[in-house]
Each structure stands twice: as structure tokens, then as C-alpha cells.
Amino acid sequence: MTDASAPVAEPRLLLVTGLSGAGKSTVLKVLEDLGWEVVDNLPLALLDALLEAPVHRSEANRPIAVGIDSRSRGFKPALLVKRIKELRGAGGRDVQTLFLDCAGAELERRFSETRRRHPLAEDRPAADGIAREREMMESLRRWAEHVVDTTNYSSNDLQQEIRQRFGDTGQDEPVLNILSFGFARGLPRNADLVFDMRYLRNPHWDAKLKPGTGLDADVAAYVMADPAYEATVSQIEALLLALLPRYRAEGKSYVTIAFGCTGGRHRSVHVAERVARALRAGGHSPTVTHRNLDSAPQDGLEGKPPSASPAPGGKA
CATH class of the missing domain: 3.40.50.300 (P-loop containing nucleotide triphosphate hydrolases)
Structure with a gap:
């Protein structure tokens, strides 16, 4: 009352x-x-x-x-x-x-x-x-x-x-920030949860996709075609939707959720955007920040290319 x-x-x-x-x-x-x-x-x-x-x-x-x-x-x-x-x-x-x-x-x-x-x-x-x-x-x-x-x-x-x-505008919802970043360029400060997306296939080693970012449809399609993608990302979304009400109940004012890949331009960007959409659909209002989106792609940061990277749905 x-x-x-x-x-x-x-x-x-x-x-x-x-x-x-x-x-x-x-x-x-x-x-x-x-x-x-x-x-x-x-x-x-x-x-x-x-x-x-x-x-x-x-x-x-x-x-x-x-x-x-x-x-x-x-x-x-x-x-x-x-x-x-x-x-x-x-x-x-x-x-x-x-x-x-x-x-x-x-x-x-x-x-x-x-x-x-x-x-x-x-x-x-x-x-x-x-x-x-x-x-x-x-x-x-x-x-x-x-x-x-x-x-x-x-x-x-x-x-x-x-x-x-x-951030406190009179609502009891925590201020929610979704961040993408590149591990090769350092861990973000003040992140409450960090998810490592380096297990997904890396678009950097595709010559056509390398100049693009996770905001591009062809890069997103490449990442989504990884067999592990849907099962894992959907579980991350379910976890976050379960955690955020508990954070609110505990009175947490700020929650930063970070998604990292090697360079911070492809996989983490796409997943951050997808998860943000899922959280908005769940009644939350995240702000999305892409820390390394404008960084130049560098082979030296990405490690070694895969020896055999099969095309989605095809043969090696």
C-alpha cells in the first residue's frame, strides 16, 4: 500500500x-x-x-x-x-x-x-x-x-x-549494461558477470567476414551456424532472466554483463546484441556498449587460425 x-x-x-x-x-x-x-x-x-x-x-x-x-x-x-x-x-x-x-x-x-x-x-x-x-x-x-x-x-x-x-530514476530495477569486449585488449572494469564467447567459430579467419562486425547480418549468420551456438546462448539468456530479479530483490543498483571474444569485434558483439533483445523482451532495459567495435582487426591478437574449419552444414 x-x-x-x-x-x-x-x-x-x-x-x-x-x-x-x-x-x-x-x-x-x-x-x-x-x-x-x-x-x-x-x-x-x-x-x-x-x-x-x-x-x-x-x-x-x-x-x-x-x-x-x-x-x-x-x-x-x-x-x-x-x-x-x-x-x-x-x-x-x-x-x-x-x-x-x-x-x-x-x-x-x-x-x-x-x-x-x-x-x-x-x-x-x-x-x-x-x-x-x-x-x-x-x-x-x-x-x-x-x-x-x-x-x-x-x-x-x-x-x-x-x-x-x-542511473536511479525512481525505479527499483538495477541499471543494466550489456558490454562486448576483446580479451586481447584487456578485461573490462566493473563487470559483474563475464561470458567467454571464444568457444564459437571465429569470423576473423574468413577473409570476407574479417572486415565486418557482429552487427552485420553475414557475420551474425556465421556465428549462429556454429553447432554449439543456440544451446549455449539460450542457456545464458535463461540464466540472466533468472538472476536479474534476484539482483533486484537484493537491492543491487548496477549490473554489468560482459561478453568477450578475442578481438571484441565479431562474436561478442553479436551475442551481446542478441542477449540484450532477449532481456528487453523479458521486461528489462539494458544499455548496450561495444568497447572494441572500432578497433582494427589484427591477426596477431587472434592467435592461430584453425587448421580445418568446416563450412556451416558442409565438409571441411
Whole structure:
């Protein structure tokens, strides 16, 4: 029975800001996967219109994440701090700010690697724009309740950090992450369950399939044709569907299930996607991350090719 006298939680509003290149897009994508309503690069002048827009009753308490930074039209840190104070003073919302920081040298490396220009240094070195933006944003950094330094974070590390900080949206379901990875590139941190998919036939040694990934239909068909595939993967799905309610009953907030193969591009990717679909059909809401999907295929990481690999349904 619900206690009618219990206080009703205020809807959450998270302003996501920080230095360009520090990971705002990654953060907003994770929050969206967690069920937040996400709006990026919103002009500050339109914030009130967003908050006052009518919504269906079922969406009234859905948390909102708004990305605002130096690229947003009319962006001024002092005005943003002032507006945050006004929103808090008005009450009715749990207003917080997340500031993403990063060391200058790492930001320069990221801009160089992606070949993007810094928004505050279109015709100058990225270092100039980084220094200018850091000075401009300092007051906002001091004001933020949440400051995350992403200097030494991989994309997956940042995703895990955001899930741990903001994954509780008022539901008793644990925040569920499905991860694929390559054993040759290191075990993932914070994995609760790890399943080794290296027993399945490896598409890497098929010249036509090697450049592809487990997201491709021909690679998936190759993996699924392994005689051991269906019986084992279906048992993994059944195990997880049995375990997750027990984790929830024990109050576990976060569950990361990792599927590994040698390089992290074929077998683990396909199985992670399949298992995620099965869990969604079972009423869960997993987020899927492919840690090594964009890594270049390397024969040296895959060990020795099989001496005789029979074609599915055929002879060796």
C-alpha cells in the first residue's frame, strides 16, 4: 500500500555543460538510454519554454537533461548560473549541474584525433580555444554540484560513471549494461558477470567476414551456424532472466554483463546484441556498449587460425 503522506519526489533537471571535447555527447547518450528526456545545445532563452511545455501525465516526472555549452546560442556562464539560482528559488524541481572537465593536453589530442576544430578557435590552434574556454567556464565549474574529470576516462569509463551517478530514476530495477569486449585488449572494469564467447567459430579467419562486425547480418549468420551456438546462448539468456530479479530483490543498483571474444569485434558483439533483445523482451532495459567495435582487426591478437574449419552444414 502506498503511503499517501510520503513526499512526492521533485522532477529532476540536470544541466550538462563543461569543456568542448570532454564527453558531453557521451553523457547525454547514456542519460537518454537511462530514460531521461535529453535536449542538446539548447539556447538558454528557450529553457523556460522547454520546462513549461505541456506533457502527458505519465511523463510529468520524467527527468530532463539539457546540454548547454560554449556552442549554444547566447551562451554566457554568468547568465546560466543566475538562471539556475532562479529555478532553485522557484522550487518544484531538483535542479543540478554536471560539469565535464579535462586536461588541456588530452583535449588537444582528442581534437587532433577527430580532426575537429575547437569552437572557440576556428582559425587558431586548439590550445588557444581550450585556454579561452577554460577561463570563461571557471565560474560555472565552481558552481556545479557534479564535476567529472574525463582526462583518464575511456568512453566506457565515462558511461559507467554517469550510470552510477544518475542511473536511479525512481525505479527499483538495477541499471543494466550489456558490454562486448576483446580479451586481447584487456578485461573490462566493473563487470559483474563475464561470458567467454571464444568457444564459437571465429569470423576473423574468413577473409570476407574479417572486415565486418557482429552487427552485420553475414557475420551474425556465421556465428549462429556454429553447432554449439543456440544451446549455449539460450542457456545464458535463461540464466540472466533468472538472476536479474534476484539482483533486484537484493537491492543491487548496477549490473554489468560482459561478453568477450578475442578481438571484441565479431562474436561478442553479436551475442551481446542478441542477449540484450532477449532481456528487453523479458521486461528489462539494458544499455548496450561495444568497447572494441572500432578497433582494427589484427591477426596477431587472434592467435592461430584453425587448421580445418568446416563450412556451416558442409565438409571441411
